[in-house]
Amino acid sequence: MRIGVLGAGQLGRMLALAGYPLAKTFVFYDMSGSPSAGLGEVIIDREGKYLDDFLSRVDRVTYEFEHLPVAIAEKIAQSTPVHPGPRALQVCQNREAEKTLFGSLGIPTPQWRMADSAESLKTAAEELGCPVVAKSNTEGYDGKGQAVLRSPEDAAGAWEDIGHERLMVEKFVEFTREVSLIAVRGADGEVDFYPMAENVHHEGILRYSIAPAPQLSRELEEKADGYIRTLLNELDYVGVLALELFETANGLVANEMAPRVHNSGHWTMEGAMTSQFENHIRAVAGHPLGNTAARGVSCMVNIIGEHGDVDRILELPYTHLHLYAKGERPGRKLGHVNVLADSYEELKWRVRNVAQFLPSSPELDCSLTR
Amino acid sequence: MRIGVLGAGQLGRMLALAGYPLAKTFVFYDMSGSPSAGLGEVIIDREGKYLDDFLSRVDRVTYEFEHLPVAIAEKIAQSTPVHPGPRALQVCQNREAEKTLFGSLGIPTPQWRMADSAESLKTAAEELGCPVVAKSNTEGYDGKGQAVLRSPEDAAGAWEDIGHERLMVEKFVEFTREVSLIAVRGADGEVDFYPMAENVHHEGILRYSIAPAPQLSRELEEKADGYIRTLLNELDYVGVLALELFETANGLVANEMAPRVHNSGHWTMEGAMTSQFENHIRAVAGHPLGNTAARGVSCMVNIIGEHGDVDRILELPYTHLHLYAKGERPGRKLGHVNVLADSYEELKWRVRNVAQFLPSSPELDCSLTR
Incomplete structure (x- = not known):
């Protein structure tokens, strides 16, 4: 089976590395002009002229990033199965649609308002109570297009800085940690969950993911599983979906979802029986899903900026x-290191050993070290 | 770093899959005209015209099969580091040179004679005592070019059947099982050993490898480690070397070696901390070697002939x-399944579960089932 991947970065690369052993071949469709997958056939198409050519060479289409025009996914879907479907893309590209969907499915979120002017941003900040986080409603990722308002008086400056016509304003959540859940849904509707990961961000970029998340109650994990199952079924989703959440004193609060394999799931490559990449390919290709159980405990350490x-x-x-x-390049994701152990105590020391050789790694500050 | 691989079959494919995450790229040089690696750049060169072109595109050369002209390896070595070196190739292509080397290094082998006529084959069979195995001195692999002589009278027929000008004649070894050892030597001379595997052959083709080999005494394992270390150092070898041995009532007897990643080491992909493929690439590229420890127990089941x-x-x-x-195609290696477990008892049942879906798999007959 020939799988077409929209985008040709490291996620596409790792999808292909996981898919070759299942006898899949890969064609990447790159609209940026700077593919980095480094394997498979790459069609570079900055002007959108070669989409039909791309489609003629593939049996299924998936993507490695969600910031592509929904119209393209819809056009593809007319001729070729594309997973996840265009609706998942649409929801993930629009914070208002995403949070509205979460709310309608009973998935807790921070309180939020929409703002389409500096004035309405100020009003939202007053209504929610500062601090609040303002985020561009579309096109924001990896911490870009965001600002924190410590007081409603910051509204004019924040509006200017973000420079978008429509913002989502969220009440700041007092969280104890950030966690994420990776799940996969097969073509037959089967849903499997990986153990949740604890994520450590620094300067808006994911630095560490520890899985299974230490000291996570079974009750919270089951709640999160329920949330993502509802999302997967609602979207009639096929493939891997990632859900980022905050753990708070009052339980879990959903932050956002990503309709693709996710950086916080890279630990699964050696830390789980079947990697998120293989499971995504299995789902897209219509195979049974693979075992999502963890093998020991592990931590993914991102290599950022320098090797x-x-x-x-x-x-x-x-x-x-x-x-x-x-x-x-500063801030660029260049790779990651998966660290394996039999216990969290061992894991903590091993991660520190790795981090000392990665100059841009912040000190490990997580539930293991507090 | 660009790595050139002589040969473009499944071993080259798996080398590449292990090498991409180390930021290597791959160019395959295929002399057969039927490459199957399915990824990387492939130069097909049945007439040997494009070797210089191939060499201009790579920084290091290795190979995935040992039946290539030594002259090519020697020519390559003049311009580009090639690992393992031409001498290892030469030895592995010639049973007499191989067994002579084993003997000179104190590695036990079956008793053997050379024969260059039907008459001398008969004499060798008489001297060694039947049964004996006659094998073409060169160009034989996977059980091809071999015959068993139950009596010296079989000599004329065997000579005719094999149809080679020079044969090695080996006294038949009464073995309890076949085992193999995979080791790797780095560019700096560091040597690491994988746990040995127990191998089950059927119709001359490897069917199962169980690792670590059950009930193998530490003493025998250390002996085998010593044998392969001597070989690696003698050949100033860089990369993965496989040594096939018989376990007998009197200890280990070496059968043959392969200067490459080996089918009996495929279990290392999920069954060891670092796969044989990654370790071969690490060695060839001059990196430190990776951990060869097993993760639980595992069994590799070959998929032969049909999927x-x-x-x-x-x-x-x-x-x-x-x-x-x-x-x-009957007898063709199409893939393999790695089965993981925490105990041999569990492993045995899991392997049987897998085998029932592989019509050409013989019943598991090994130390676990006897």
Whole structure:
């Protein structure tokens, strides 16, 4: 089976690496002009001229990033099965649609308002009570297009800084930690969940994911499983879906979802029986899903900006290095290291060992170290 | 780093899949005209015209099969580092050179003689005592070019059947089982060993490898480690080397070696901390070697001739499927399934579960089932 991937970055690369052993082949369709997948056939199409050519070469289509025109996904869906479907894309590209969907399905979110002027932003901040976070309703990711308002008086400046015509304003959530859930739904409707991960962000970028999330109550995990199952079924979703949540004193609050394999699921490559990438390919290709159980405990450490001392990392006996073959640039995701252990205590020390060879890694600050 | 692979079959494919995450790229050089790697750039060169072109595109050369002209490896070595080196190739292509090397290094082998006529084959059979196995001195693999002589009178027929000008004649070894050892030597001379595997052959083709080999004494394992370390150092070898041995009532007897990643090491993909493929690439590229420790116990089941029921295999929660994207043909290696478990008892039942969906799999007959 020939699988077409919209986008040609590291997620597409890892989808292909997981898919070849299932006898799939890959064609990437890249609209950015700077593909980095580094394997498979790549069709570069900045002007949208070669979509039909791309479609003639593939049996199924999926994507590795959700910021592509919904119209393209809809056009593709007319001739070729595309998973996840266009509706999931649409919801994920629009914070208002996403939070509205969450609310309608009983998934708790921060309190929110929409704002379409500096004035309405100020009103929203007053109604919600500061601090609030203002985010562009569309096109924002990895912390871009966001501002924190400590007081309603910050509204004019924040409106200016973000520079979007419509913002979502969210009441700031007092969370104890950030967690995420990766689930996969098969073509037959079967749903499987990975153990949830605890995520550590720094400067708006994911740095560490620890899985299974330490000291997570079974009750909260089951709640989260229920939330994502509802989403998957509602969207008649096929493939991997990621849901980011805050853990608070009052339970879980959903932040956002991503209709694709997700950075906080990279630990599954060696840390679970079947990786998120393989399970996404299985779902898209119509195969039965693979076992999502964890193998021991693990932590994914992102390599950001610079590669660090690769050979010292390769020497560490409980690590797996995954490089994306990209050039160094501040803030850029260049690869990740999966660290494996039998206990969290062991894991903590091993992660610190790895981090010392990655100059841009912040100190590990998570439930294991507090 | 660009790695050139001589040969473009499933071993090259799996080398590439292990090498991309280390930011390597791959160019295959195929002399057969029927490459099956299915990824990377492939240069097809039946007439040997494009070797220079191939070499201009790579920084290091390795190979996935040892039946290529030594002269090519020597020519390559003049311009580009090639690992393992031409001498290892030479030894592995010639049973007499191989067994002579084994003997000179104190590695036990079956008793052997050379024969270059039907008459000398008969004499060798008489001297060694039947049964003996006659094998073409060069160009034989996977059980081809071999004959068993139950009596010296079989010599004329065997000579005719094999049809080679020079044969090695080996006294038949009474073995309790076949085992193999995969080791890797880094560019700096570091040597690491995988746990040995127990191998089950059927009709001359490997069917199952169980690792770590059950009930193998630490003493025998250390002996085998010593044998392969001596070989690696003697050949100033860089990369993965496989050594096949017989376990007998009197200890281990070496059968043959393969200067490459080996089918009996495919279990390492999920069954060890670092796969043989990754370790080969690490060695060839000059990186530190990775941890060779096993993760639980595992069994590799070869998929021979026909694919069987792929979706039923994918449903089994402790299996990993690795397909080579090749067409079905009797006796052809089409893929393998790695089965994982925490105990040998569990492993045995899981392997039987897998085998029922592979019509060409013989019943599991190994130390676990006797």
